[in-house]
Amino acid sequence: MNKEAIQDLLYKMADDALIIGHRNSEWTGIGPMLEEDLAFASMAQDKVGHAQALYQICHEVFGDKDPDTIAFHREEKEFKCCQLVELPIGEYDFSLVRHFLFDHAELIRYEMLTTSTFQPLAQLARKVKGEIKYHVMHADSFLKQLAKGTEESHARMQSALNYAMPYALGIFEKSEYEDVLIKEGVFAGEDSLKEKWLEKITAIVTAAGLILPNVIDSNIIYGGRKGYHSKYLEPLLDEMTEVTRSDPRAEW
Amino acid sequence: MSLDPRVNRIDLHKVGSEEQHTNSHLITWEVFHQEKKGKQVIHVGIVHAPTPDLALILAKEQFGRRGATTNIWVTKTSDVYSFSSEDEDIFETTPEKTFRNPEFYKVRDRIEEYQAKHKTV
Amino acid sequence: MYGNTSLTAAEAKIMNQTVEDPILLEAFEAKIARGEKIEPNDWMPKEYRKQLIRMIEQHAHSEIVGALPEGTWITRAPNFRRKLALIAKVQDEVGHGQMLYSAAETLGKTREEMLNDLMNGKIKYINLFNYPANTWADIAVIFFLVDAAAIVNQTINAKGSYGPYCRALERICYEESFHLKQGHDNFVYLATGSQYQHDMLQEAMNRWYRPLIHFFGPPDRNSQHSEKLMKWKVKLASNDAMRNQFLDMYVSKILEVGITLPDPNLRRNADGIWEFSDPDWDEFKRVSSGDGPCNKERLEVRRYAEMAHRWVREALMNPSDKYKIPLA
Numbered sequence: 001m002n003k004e005a006i007q008d009l010l011y012k013m014a015d016d017a018l019i020i021g022h023r024n025s026e027w028t029g030i031g032p033m034l035e036e037d038l039a040f041a042s043m044a045q046d047k048v049g050h051a052q053a054l055y056q057i058c059h060e061v062f063g064d065k066d067p068d069t070i071a072f073h074r075e076e077k078e079f080k081c082c083q084l085v086e087l088p089i090g091e092y093d094f095s096l097v098r099h100f101l102f103d104h105a106e107l108i109r110y111e112m113l114t115t116s117t118f119q120p121l122a123q124l125a126r127k128v129k130g131e132i133k134y135h136v137m138h139a140d141s142f143l144k145q146l147a148k149g150t151e152e153s154h155a156r157m158q159s160a161l162n163y164a165m166p167y168a169l170g171i172f173e174k175s176e177y178e179d180v181l182i183k184e185g186v187f188a189g190e191d192s193l194k195e196k197w198l199e200k201i202t203a204i205v206t207a208a209g210l211i212l213p214n215v216i217d218s219n220i221i222y223g224g225r226k227g228y229h230s231k232y233l234e235p236l237l238d239e240m241t242e243v244t245r246s247d248p249r250a251e252w
Numbered sequence: 253m254s255l256d257p258r259v260n261r262i263d264l265h266k267v268g269s270e271e272q273h274t275n276s277h278l279i280t281w282e283v284f285h286q287e288k289k290g291k292q293v294i295h296v297g298i299v300h301a302p303t304p305d306l307a308l309i310l311a312k313e314q315f316g317r318r319g320a321t322t323n324i325w326v327t328k329t330s331d332v333y334s335f336s337s338e339d340e341d342i343f344e345t346t347p348e349k350t351f352r353n354p355e356f357y358k359v360r361d362r363i364e365e366y367q368a369k370h371k372t373v
Numbered sequence: 374m375y376g377n378t379s380l381t382a383a384e385a386k387i388m389n390q391t392v393e394d395p396i397l398l399e400a401f402e403a404k405i406a407r408g409e410k411i412e413p414n415d416w417m418p419k420e421y422r423k424q425l426i427r428m429i430e431q432h433a434h435s436e437i438v439g440a441l442p443e444g445t446w447i448t449r450a451p452n453f454r455r456k457l458a459l460i461a462k463v464q465d466e467v468g469h470g471q472m473l474y475s476a477a478e479t480l481g482k483t484r485e486e487m488l489n490d491l492m493n494g495k496i497k498y499i500n501l502f503n504y505p506a507n508t509w510a511d512i513a514v515i516f517f518l519v520d521a522a523a524i525v526n527q528t529i530n531a532k533g534s535y536g537p538y539c540r541a542l543e544r545i546c547y548e549e550s551f552h553l554k555q556g557h558d559n560f561v562y563l564a565t566g567s568q569y570q571h572d573m574l575q576e577a578m579n580r581w582y583r584p585l586i587h588f589f590g591p592p593d594r595n596s597q598h599s600e601k602l603m604k605w606k607v608k609l610a611s612n613d614a615m616r617n618q619f620l621d622m623y624v625s626k627i628l629e630v631g632i633t634l635p636d637p638n639l640r641r642n643a644d645g646i647w648e649f650s651d652p653d654w655d656e657f658k659r660v661s662s663g664d665g666p667c668n669k670e671r672l673e674v675r676r677y678a679e680m681a682h683r684w685v686r687e688a689l690m691n692p693s694d695k696y697k698i699p700l701a
Contacts, residue, residue, distance in 0.1 A: 025447050025456075026258045028463045029440030030674060032682035033278075033689075034471040035299050035310035041464035042313045045457055052453045068452040088261060092685055134312065141305045149688020156684065236448075239257055243451040243509045250567040252451035254670055255505050256445035264673045267680040271493050274679040275686050277485040279694045280478070282701075297541075298475045298699045300484065302689045314468060318548070330697040337414035 005177035006118055006186055007062055008080070012175070012225055013109070014054035015081035018071055019233070020102055021047030022240060026089050039138055043099070046131045053128070057120045072244045076234045082224040084167035086233040093153075096146070097160035100139035101168040105197045107132045112193065117185035140204055147208035158210050165213045169194075169220040281307040282332055284325040285315050293325060301326075385597040393418045405606050410536040413479040413700060421605050426480045427496070428607065429538055433473035434491045434498035438671050440466040442506040443515060451509070458555045462516060465552065469545050476537040478699050492676045500657060501584045503665030510570070510577035513563050516556030518581070518623060522588045524549045525619045534606035537701055557626070564630035571631070578627070579635045586652040589616040595654065620647040 024044035031037030055067035064070060084102060089095045110132055113125035146153040172190040181187045205212045223229065244252065254260050278300040286293040296315045301307035307326040316324055335342070350356040397416050404411070411417055443463045450456035474484045490496040501519060506512060524546060531542035563574040590596065590612040602608040621641070627634060638650040660668070 022448065025460045028447055028460060029437070029444040029467060030258070030262075030678045031467075032678070032685040033300065034437070034467055034474070035301065035314055036685075037467045038317075038464055038471070039310060039313045041460055041467070042317050045460050045464075048453065048457055048460070052457075072452065092682060134309075138309050141303075141309050145302065145306060146685065146688045150684070152684045153688030239448050241451075242449045243446075246509075247567050247569045250570050251562060252455060252566075252570075254445075255507060256441070257448060258444065259670065259674055262674070262677055264677050267673070267676045272489075272676055272680055274485055274488045274492060275683055275690070277483060277696065278686070278689060279691075279696050280475075280699050282699070295701065297472060297701075298478075299471075302691050302694070306689075314471060317464075317468075328697075329699050330695060332700060334414075334700065337412075337416070 001118070002177065002180045002184060003062060005175075005180040005184070006121075007058060007064070008175050008177050009181060009187055010054050010058050010121070012080040012082075014051045014058075014070075015079045016085050016102070016106075016171075017047045017054065018051035019079075019081045019236065020085040020098070021045070021049075021051060022236065023085065023087075023089055024095065024099065027092075027095065032092050036142075040095075040099075043135050043138065046128075046135065050124075050128055050131075053124055057124065061120055072241050073248075076229060076237055077227040079227065079229065079233065079237075080225050081229075081233070082167070082170045082173065083221050083230045083233075084164065084170055084224075086224075086230045086236060087167065088232060091156075093146075093156040093160040094164065096139070096142055097157065097164050098168075099135070100143050101164055101201065102171065103132060103135040103139050104201050105168075105171050105193065107136050108196050108200065109187075109193055112188050112196075116187060121186070143204070144208045147210050154209070157208075161205065161210060162213045166215050166219045167221045169215055170222050170224060172197075173222045173225040175225055278302055280329045281311070281326040282329055283307075283311040283315055284327075285321060286323045286325075287320050289322050293323070298329065299326070382597060385599070388420045388424070388599075388601055391418070391420050393420075402604065405534045405604070409534075410539060411534050412536045413698070418605075420601070421607065422480050424602060424607055425535055425538065426477050426482050429473055429477040429480075430482065430487050430490070431497055431499075433470045433477060433487065434496060435502065436466045436470035436473060438491075438498045438502045438675065439519075440470075441671055441674055442502055442504070442667070443512065445506045446509055446512045449509065455559065458559075459512065459516075462552050462555065465548050469541075469548070472541040472544060473538075475699060476535075476541045479537045479701065481698060483696070488679060492672065492679050494663065494672055497661060499588070500661045500665070501588055503660050503668045503671065504581070504584050505667050507580070508573050508577055510563055510573040511581070513556065513559040513574060514577045514581045516552060517560040518556070518585055518627075519588070520549050520552040520556055521623050522585060522619050524553060525615050525622070526589070529610045529615060532606070533609055540701070561630055564632050575632055578632050582635050583652045583656070585619075586616065586649060587654075587657045589613075589619065591654055591657070617645075617647050620649075621645075 021044045024040055024047065028037065028041045028044070031040055051071065052067045055064075055070045058064040058070065059066050065073075084098060087094075087098070107129070110125040110129045113121050114129065116122040116125065143157065147157045148154070172194040174190050178189055182189045202212050221230075279302070280298040280300055281304075282298055283296050284293045285296045299307055299310045299314055301310050304326060308324060311324050311326055312321075315321075398418060401411070401416060401418065401421075411421075440463050443459070443466065447456075447459055447463060450459045474487055477487060478484060487496070491498070506515065527542050527546050527549065531539050531546060533539055533542075560574065563570040565571075593611045593613045596612060599608050620639075624634070624639070624641075624647075636650050638648060641647050659665070
């Protein structure tokens, strides 16, 4: 079992979940309608919970620090999230499209991991895949409804998709451990994930009457997995850790 | 400057300061919740939604985010029928129809009297 | 306010002068006296419907506006436990708002009309949320003591006469009990933590003391007489009685962790009545009428949430749908 390879995978999944959960929690109380406010908040909690569970595996299996320390006491360049999740919530159209693109990738990733040779991750994947399935159901239903709603909502969905797609493709940025993970049966790899993801979302987007933008390789936003982040991550982390840093040794 | 960093990221002035009218008018769906297989499916409230899919999705979080849930049903409010309040008097005498209740049938005394008389026990 | 009814002199006059069908009214009042509940399709006096709508609507507005000062600290919660609990708590407030708007809808006012009135400043909500949540410790105070005060109010009102409101309140009370435990947990951690944390909490407590006293509304001697509302079980306890119950239950919990209350006159007398310094009812009036530190921002954010998302709801609407008033 290659410890660094698995840790890399766990951290990138956890960091993605933490940051997108954090972003989506920003909608609580200011969403487009009461019931949707609630749904976004629940999904945000689920994601933050997944992050905690993944950090917990690192802590228990590899002796890393506890989840609170990992999440609240790391520098920006130590984070391995993709840049997609760092972007500000913007308006609801962007947040919904990000949720659609990211959550489909996450669901497929977890489905692939249910048969991982790394047991703790396989177990977690089997446990939480139902939750993520709901996230995808939610995203699909809203995307469909808004794509077919009015001229304005359709235009907004298309434009959000055009903007988000180069960032979304950055989810599949490969690490140096890609081959090891595939060889050891821990995870079947980003290429395989991307292929399944593209097939899935193309079908849904097309059925909704939208066009999935064709993004050339050089326009894909990479860097996050290697610690190169957008200008938004540092202020996000500063905000997230403001209270923790005000008295770092206190118990909150 | 707000104390809430989220509010500072919003362009509040996008919305004018004169009187505004929202358009928050969707139809409602009655929601039914089942806690455990084998138990009744119970009416718990409503959600506002445009389609059955969205009604289910939104009801899940409104009514199923705590405790146990095995399933949720929704139906449009306009598809639910009930008796009118003037006709609620049809139910008034039902509690008096004790011939329908098990407690109405008491035979212990008769059994004991018979046994005492005929010494059957 | 929070499930409370405060009448102005003009409103009290209208209520006392509105004429209802005497036979129906007598049957209605007898039903209530027997402890029976009124459901949406039952006959009800015009004033009963009107006062209930107003009370439930104000309560609903309070819940969703309350989500704003509490939400101020969501992105800054200092660890996983607090982060998850705070998102869950604020989400619950929105959920309570949803349930309460739904209960008010059964009486004939649409959610759209209610949100319009909120957004345009036409209907009040609990005064207390017009104050700012300056620090993380404010969250501990709100989460613990404001919810405690709300529970006192809601537990009493759950015994009211209107079915849909009672059912909503039962669910709300159940969820609030989680908030109370979480809030108390946070409060205790800060009070018993580092000097920095303790001082932050004390400073927050000093600021929130007066708004908490104001929470239950003006003293009975300054309130309009609402015997009809008491008879109809719309108002179930006096402001003073509820405030007293709250102080009975929670002052000791504050003091037991070394936090003080900024009122030298606060004490429980021999008759079991809590005495306290005059909390400045003029300030209460001013803030309720729109002149508080955060009134403007609260309304602006609500308007933003409504108006910037018009396009979403337009895309959700189906013009051929016919709205029907919810049933229960």
